[in-house]
Amino acid sequence: xxxxxxxxxxxxxxxxxxxxxxxxxxxxxxxxxxxxxxxxxxxxxxxxxxxxxxxxxxxxxxxxxxxxxxxxxxxxxxxxxxxxxxxxxxxxxxxxxxxxxxxxxxxxxxxxxxxxxxxxxxxxxxxxxxxxxxxxxxxxxxxxxxxxxxxxxxxxxxxxxxxxxxxxxxxxxxxxxxxxxxxxxxxxxxxxxxxxxxxxxxxxxxxxxxxxxxxxxxxxxxxxxxxxxxxxxxxxxxxxxxxxxxxxxxxxxxxxxxxxxxxxxxxxxxxxxxxxxxxxxxxxxxxxxxxxxxxxxxxxxxxxxxxxxxxxxxxxxxxxxxxxxxxxxxxxxxxxxxxxxxxxxxxxxxxxxxxxxxxxxxxxxxxxxxxxxxxxxxxxxxxxxxxxxxxxxxxxxxxxxxxxxxxxxxxxxxxxxxxxxxxxxxxxxxxxxxxxxxxxxxxxxxxxxxxxxxxxxxxxxxxxxxxxxxxxxxxxxxxxxxxxx
Amino acid sequence: xxxxxxxxxxxxxxxxxxxxxxxxxxxxxxxxxxxxxxxxxxxxxxxxxxxxxxxxxxxxxxxxxxxxxxxxxxxxxxxxxxxxxxxxxxxxxxxxxxxxxxxxxxxxxxxxxxxxxxxxxxxxxxxxxxxxxxxxxxxxxxxxxxxxxxxxxxxxxxxxxxxxxxxxxxxxxxxxxxxxxxxxxxxxxxxxxxxxxxxxxxxxxxxxxxxxxxxxxxxxxxxxxxxxxxxxxxxxxxxxxxxxxxxxxxxxxxxxxxxxxxxxxxxxxxxxxxxxxxxxxxxxxxxxxxxxxxxxxxxxxxxxxxxxxxxxxxxxxxxxxxxxxxxxxxxxxxxxxxxxxxxxxxxxxxxxxxxxxxxxxxxxxxxxxxxxxxxxxxxxxxxxxxxxxxxxxxxxxxxxxxxxxxxxxxxxxxxxxxxxxxxxxxxxxxxxxx
Numbered sequence: 001x002x003x004x005x006x007x008x009x010x011x012x013x014x015x016x017x018x019x020x021x022x023x024x025x026x027x028x029x030x031x032x033x034x035x036x037x038x039x040x041x042x043x044x045x046x047x048x049x050x051x052x053x054x055x056x057x058x059x060x061x062x063x064x065x066x067x068x069x070x071x072x073x074x075x076x077x078x079x080x081x082x083x084x085x086x087x088x089x090x091x092x093x094x095x096x097x098x099x100x101x102x103x104x105x106x107x108x109x110x111x112x113x114x115x116x117x118x119x120x121x122x123x124x125x126x127x128x129x130x131x132x133x134x135x136x137x138x139x140x141x142x143x144x145x146x147x148x149x150x151x152x153x154x155x156x157x158x159x160x161x162x163x164x165x166x167x168x169x170x171x172x173x174x175x176x177x178x179x180x181x182x183x184x185x186x187x188x189x190x191x192x193x194x195x196x197x198x199x200x201x202x203x204x205x206x207x208x209x210x211x212x213x214x215x216x217x218x219x220x221x222x223x224x225x226x227x228x229x230x231x232x233x234x235x236x237x238x239x240x241x242x243x244x245x246x247x248x249x250x251x252x253x254x255x256x257x258x259x260x261x262x263x264x265x266x267x268x269x270x271x272x273x274x275x276x277x278x279x280x281x282x283x284x285x286x287x288x289x290x291x292x293x294x295x296x297x298x299x300x301x302x303x304x305x306x307x308x309x310x311x312x313x314x315x316x317x318x319x320x321x322x323x324x325x326x327x328x329x330x331x332x333x334x335x336x337x338x339x340x341x342x343x344x345x346x347x348x349x350x351x352x353x354x355x356x357x358x359x360x361x362x363x364x365x366x367x368x369x370x371x372x373x374x375x376x377x378x379x380x381x382x383x384x385x386x387x388x389x390x391x392x393x394x395x396x397x398x399x400x401x402x403x404x405x406x407x408x409x410x411x412x413x414x415x416x417x418x419x420x421x422x423x424x425x426x427x428x429x430x431x432x433x434x435x436x437x438x439x440x441x442x443x444x445x446x447x448x449x450x451x452x453x454x455x456x457x458x459x460x461x462x463x464x465x466x467x468x469x470x471x472x473x474x475x476x477x478x479x480x481x482x483x484x485x
Numbered sequence: 486x487x488x489x490x491x492x493x494x495x496x497x498x499x500x501x502x503x504x505x506x507x508x509x510x511x512x513x514x515x516x517x518x519x520x521x522x523x524x525x526x527x528x529x530x531x532x533x534x535x536x537x538x539x540x541x542x543x544x545x546x547x548x549x550x551x552x553x554x555x556x557x558x559x560x561x562x563x564x565x566x567x568x569x570x571x572x573x574x575x576x577x578x579x580x581x582x583x584x585x586x587x588x589x590x591x592x593x594x595x596x597x598x599x600x601x602x603x604x605x606x607x608x609x610x611x612x613x614x615x616x617x618x619x620x621x622x623x624x625x626x627x628x629x630x631x632x633x634x635x636x637x638x639x640x641x642x643x644x645x646x647x648x649x650x651x652x653x654x655x656x657x658x659x660x661x662x663x664x665x666x667x668x669x670x671x672x673x674x675x676x677x678x679x680x681x682x683x684x685x686x687x688x689x690x691x692x693x694x695x696x697x698x699x700x701x702x703x704x705x706x707x708x709x710x711x712x713x714x715x716x717x718x719x720x721x722x723x724x725x726x727x728x729x730x731x732x733x734x735x736x737x738x739x740x741x742x743x744x745x746x747x748x749x750x751x752x753x754x755x756x757x758x759x760x761x762x763x764x765x766x767x768x769x770x771x772x773x774x775x776x777x778x779x780x781x782x783x784x785x786x787x788x789x790x791x792x793x794x795x796x797x798x799x800x801x802x803x804x805x806x807x808x809x810x811x812x813x814x815x816x817x818x819x820x821x822x823x824x825x826x827x828x829x830x831x832x833x834x835x836x837x838x839x840x841x842x843x844x845x846x847x848x849x850x851x852x853x854x855x856x857x858x859x860x861x862x863x864x865x866x867x868x869x870x871x872x873x874x875x876x877x878x879x880x881x882x883x884x885x886x887x888x889x890x891x892x893x894x895x896x897x898x899x900x901x902x903x904x905x906x907x908x909x910x911x912x913x914x915x916x917x918x919x
Contacts, residue, residue, distance in 0.1 A: 231614070236751075279707060282618045285724070309611035311619060387486065387583070391591045398587040403572035406522065407748075412587075428621075441748075443609035445625040449636050463638065468621035472708035475621055476638040477735070480663055 002028045002165075002198040003364070005189055007172050007212065009036040011148060012340055013204030014156035015352035020359075021162035023366045028196065029156065029164055030189070032171035034470025035430040036423060037152035039206045040344070042433065043230075043281070043313025045270060046148045046261060049343040050087060050140030052107025052115060053249055059323040061110045063347035063354065068142055070349040078154035079378040080147055081262045086114075087143025087244035088123065090298060091135045099248040100138045107140070114141030129240040129299050143244055147262045148345055149433040150378070157422040158376035162369070166423060167193070169470060174215050175201065175334070186216065186333035200364060202335040202355055207278045207316045209324075209338035216331045221338055222319040225278050228253075228270025229287040231295070232309040234441050237266040237302065245298045254342065256294025258302070263436065268295035268302070270313065283312045308441050315341040325351065327358050335359065379417040379435060383409035404454065405447040407440025412454060419458035426459060428452075429469040452476070486583075487592040491516040491566075492808040493801070494582060494596035496573050496749065499528020500790050501781025501797040502602035503556040503565075508801030509600070510563040514808050518566045518594065520573055520584055526560075527553030528604055529627065530790070532634045535655050537682070541791040552790060576601075576753040580776055597808035598776045600800050601750060601764065605743040605782040607652075613741060615647075617704030620711070626652040626740040630659070639663055641736030645713050646670040647701045649688075651679035651788070653740020658687035667691075668732050671699040671715050673722055676854050678742075678881050680788055700724060701737065710735050743786045753777065760829040761785040767818060768835040768845040770800035771807075778804045785831050785848070788883050792848070799846075819896070821847070824864070824905035828852045828880070835902070841893035847886045851878045851906045858909040861886050865899035878906050 006017045009031035017029040033039070048071050054061035075082035091100050100117060107115045116139045123130055123137045160166055171192040178184035188197035203212045210223040238260050247255040253272040261267050271290045288310055296302055318324055318339020327335045335358055337351065344351075360366050382390060382400060393400035399413035418425040418434040425431040428438070428451065437451055438444030444451075452475060456463040467473040493509040495502045498521030509517045525531065530538070533549025540546055543555060561567070571586040580599035585591045607625035624632075624640055630652060632638045642665050646653045649672040657667045670688060675698050677684050688695050696715065702724040703714040712733045716724035745763040747755075756765045756773035763784040764772040772779050780800035781793040818834040830849040839845070847863070855878040862872040863886065873886050884906065896902075 232611070282703075282705075283614075283616045285616045285702070288614055288616060305612075307612055307614055308609065310614045310616075387591060390585070391486070394585065394587075394590040398590070401585045401590050402570065402587040403522070403574075403585060406572065409572075409574065441609075442606050443611050445607050445609055445628045448624075448628055449631050453636070463636075467708075469708075473621040474709060475640070476632065477641045478639050480633055480637045480639055483664070 002026045002188070002196065004028070004200045004202060004359070005030060005196060005198040006202045006204055007189065008039070008204035008206060009152070009156055009166065009168070010039050010041040010204060010206055011037060011152040011155065011345060011348045012337060012351055014152050014159065015348050016202055016204055016355050017159040017164045018155045018162070019352040019356045021159045021164045022368060022372050024369050027159070027164045028198065029159060029166045030170050030172060030191065030196070031168055032192070034169055034427050034467070035425070035433070036156040036166075036168070037149045037433065038469065040313060040316055041152045042149050043311055044148055044345060045257065045259065045267070045342070046145060046345070047087070047244055047259060048082070048084070048144040048146050049346045050107065050115070050143040051110050051112045051343070051346070052103045052138065052140060053254060054110060054343065056106060056109040059325065060343060060347070063323060063350040064343040065110055065112065066350035067343070067347040071144065071146065074349050075146065075151070077375050078151065078158055079376060080151045080154045082144060082146045083262055084142060084144035085243045085260070087140045087246065088127065089138040089246045089248060090123065090130060091137060091248060092131055092133055092297060094135060096248045097136060100136060103138050112140065112142065115139070127242055127245070129301055130245065131298055131300055145244065145260060145262045146345070153423065153434060154376055154378060160422045161373050161376055172212065183217065186331050200333055200335065200359060202337070204337050206340065207314055209316065209318075209336060213336050213338065216334055216336070218328055218331060218336070221324060223338065224317045224319070225275050225280065225314040226317045226341070227273045227275045227280065227287070227312055227314055229283050229291050229312045230267055230269030230310065231288070231291060231307050232261075232311070233266040233268070233302070233306040234308050235264045237306040238264055240299060240301055241266045247294065247298060256291050258295050258298045263439070266306075268292065275314070278314065281312045281314065283310050287312070308443060317341045323347070323351070325354055325358065327362055379414050379421065381435070382411045382414060404450050405437040405440065407442050408436040410435050410437045415451065415454050416458055419455060424459070427467050427469050428455075428475060431455065487589070489518065489592060489594045491518045491594060491596050493517045493598045493600065493804045494580070494594050495519045495600040495602055496576070496582065497521065497528065497602035497604055497783070498523070498526040498567060498569065499602065499604050499781065500530060500553065500556060500793050501604065501783070502528070502600070503560045504794040504797035505600040505602055505778075505780045505801035505804065506565040507556065507560040507563050508798040509805040509808075510565055512802045512805035514805035516566065517564070518568055519560070520571045520582070521567060521569045522572045524570050526557045526567055526569065532631045533655070534634050538790050542794045556794070573749060576749045578753065578774060580753070597811070598778065598804040600804045601772070601777065601779040601783050602781050602797060603746040603749060603783045605745045605786050607739065608742040608744055610739055615701055615704055618706055620704070620706040620709050622706070622710035622736045623704065624736065624738055626650065626656045626738050629738055630656055633659060633663065639665060641734075642666065643668055643734040644736045644738055645701065645715070645732050645734045646738045646740060648672060648739060648741035649677035649679050649695070650740035650742065651683050653738060654679050654683040654687040656738060656740070657693050658691055661691050661693070667693045668734050669694045669696060669715065671696045671701060673698070673700040673718055676879065676881070680881060702729060704737060705731075710737055713737055743782065745783050745785060747783060750779070750783070758829065758833055760823075761831065765833040766831060768832045768839055769803040770796065770832070771803060776807055778807070785829065788881065792883065796848075819899070820901045822901050822903045823849070824903040826851050826853055826855070826878070826906045827904050830904050837893050837896055840888060841890050843890060845888045847888060847904065849884050849904055849906070851880055851884065854879045855906070855908050859906055860909045861904065861906045863888065864903045864905070865896045868895060868897055868899070870895055870902065874909065875906070
């Protein structure tokens with residue numbers, strides 16, 4: 001019997017589990033994917049928003065503002081890369097000046113600090129690659145860029161370090177209920193690995209929040225997946241992009257933006273297209289074309305030869321338009337989060353605190369642990385260290401001197417560490433998110449055979465069982481000279 | 486930091502690096518070291534178990550491993566000192582190189598001359614922005630070649646190959662011999678991008694369907710590739726609506742081009758040629774920075790290893806001379822310009838004083854194929870400096886032309902040389918060649 005089961009190990013669920021791990025509780029974090037952060041967390045714009053574009057007096061506005069303010073301490077405690085580099089909303093036509101003024105007023109209403117309108121000349125001086133037709137911009141000093149999967153992994157690992165149990169590749173198929181089993185209090189979940197009982201269940205299931213709400217017999221809240229497509233550009237392109245450039249927003253999204261990423265690449269996107277399939281992560285020629293067009297309007301000198309990857313993510317857009325964080329009285333024992341679309345990443349640490357408060361108000365006894373470990377340290381990134389630090393690591397373990405991924409300068413020691421981390425990397429993509437093998441300009445063409453060998457050795461498995469991201473995503477079919485199984 | 490000094494340092498232990506190091510020693514350099522990231526020397530050759538290597542340079546039809554071992558032996562016998570399992574982290578003027586290995590840790594090499602021989606890498610899927618899902622089962626042809634030939638694994642059973650580069654064609658045959666099915670090879674251009682002999686020996690002889698003017702317009706499959714959609718393309722290379730055809734497969738191999746590996750060149754601040762992606766070199770294979778030379782696929786992508794070796798022998802010799810004299814003997818450069826139907830040309834500049842002393846080899850590629858007798862011509866201003874008759878001209882086959890020292894006297898104060906490849910006016914019918 002757990003005190004709390006958290007369904008969904010995305011950035012929100014992982015931060016909720018971490019927040020609960022401060023207390024003397026038996027907590028389970030469960031996800032059906034092969035790694036944490038395999039949903040919306042791994043495919044988004046990776047921006048910590050300042051909070052000038054949320055509608056005042058909404059949960060989105062309040063939690064954006066609160067979450068943004070938490071990022072410096074959070075990322076320091078979790079050893080996650082975060083850069084409060086500031087962001088710009090760029091006006092490209094005279095009509096955009098009014099939009100910029102509206103955003104400024106809204107930001108002030110939301111209590112966002114560090115907002116300032118700058119004119120076209122100043123914008124061009126600050127960001128020389130910006131479209132020369134720029135008429136002005138709204139500068140937000142509190143905007144930043146973060147590693148979203150790094151944050152999720154760190155939060156989940158911090159939770160595990162503090163006693164939370166994590167169960168991956170475990171799909172929740174329904175709820176256990178007291179009494180007649182249909183309308184009584186929620187007492188846990190049915191999963192692909194059997195029933196798990198708990199006093200409280202928190203649903204952080206992203207795109208599947210509505211399905212789980214319905215499974216609990218709740219209302220008609222709906223999630224509509226809204227696809228966004230992206231390009232990732234070689235680090236070379238970062239010479240032209242100093243920060244975050246948003247266009248003036250549209251009714252459905254913040255628009256197609258150009259941003260530097262925390263890892264030094266440039267990212268373009270996203271567009272916004274409603275889709276019906278929650279698994280539809282396919283990019284389309286039309287969508288990519290739209291993204292490129294939008295990005296080139298902001299930075300006309302972008303070079304498509306710098307593209308190293310394209311991907312798509314799905315926003316979990318809720319039918320209320322706002323975040324839903326609810327402990328419904330029809331289903332005692334249940335807390336459901338829904339509609340955690342942008343600015344969900346920014347708000348995630350504040351959402352986690354809100355969930356804890358909700359549970360406290362509902363009667364969960366929160367007794368602080370005396371043995372709580374307040375910080376979590378990640379795997380050092382060899383490429384980011386100075387020569388002295390690099391030398392020290394190699395002296396300690398020669399595998400720090402063996403570079404396996406050339407483009408991102410990832411060493412064997414980093415791969416080994418990721419395979420033995422509190423939440424081990426068990427798939428190629430999991431490893432990529434932890435240490436960046438294959439995330440560079442050759443996209444794994446060079447490192448893949450080496451990584452397969454090292455992972456199989458460290459995990460003690462046959463290379464034929466390794467996958468890209470679990471399930472049927474096998475990397476190798478058979479040995480040569482063998483017949484297909 | 487520990488420091489190793491040497492006369493000539495070569496980065497890359499593939500065919501270019503081995504030949505450059507060998508020749509540097511033969512030309513009198515004292516200490517010559519080669520840094521190689523792999524555990525063994527030879528670069529990509531150990532995984533190229535097909536034949537066709539060394540016909541010109543060694544007078545024998547060898548496999549990749551045989552050709553590599555011949556040059557490893559030569560280099561070692563010449564006294565070249567290899568540093569394997571070692572990755573270069575930075576290159577700075579001096580030249581000074583910082584590298585790391587598990588056995589040596591972090592160390593610096595100060596060299597009197599440096600030869601860049603990092604080779605090239607394969608263009609990945611992301612660079613093409615092929616729409617669709619991102620399942621497992623998309624590999625570059627070279628990665629698949631390593632998995633099959635070195636590691637002993639088959640990445641899949643049913644393949645579609647995008648692009649008609651040489652590695653793609655070689656792999657089509659190799660995978661077929663391993664019992665897999667190659668459903669199709671599709672090439673966006675109206676002509677193949679690899680060598681004609683590979684088309685005959687690897688594609689036609691194995692009845693592999695080849696579709697020109699066709700591309701992969703979508704990848705399908707959630708976990709693993711389940712199929713790809715291929716489409717014919719229009720004149721602007723865009724897939725044409727209505728021509729889509731779905732081909733079930735579990736693996737998509739990419740053989741869509743090689744990119745010279747020049748992150749270190751960029752770091753060192755060398756001038757790069759925007760067309761080749763490689764450093765700008767002169768007729769001595771010297772880059773824009775004194776004491777730094779370049780050889781092989783890092784300069785531009787070659788079709789044949791023999792040509793790589795020959796370019797590297799030159800680079801090794803001149804690097805050794807620079808290590809000895811500390812200066813080049815050029816006193817001014819003449820740019821070489823790509824004229825009609827020429828995509829790029831190496832070297833990008835040449836020195837008239839150097840040319841007066843010995844011949845200079847020009848290496849170039851055409852933009853469009855000429856399937857008829859053609860002519861490569863070098864002009865100094867209006868004056869024809871040199872020419873060579875060609876049976877045909879194809880983008881997939883590098884064209885060479887040697888300028889003789891006598892050409893130096895005919896420059897007539899021109900401020901640039903222009904090279905063009907055009908159909909021959911007296912041309913007969915196209916000749917079939919394999």
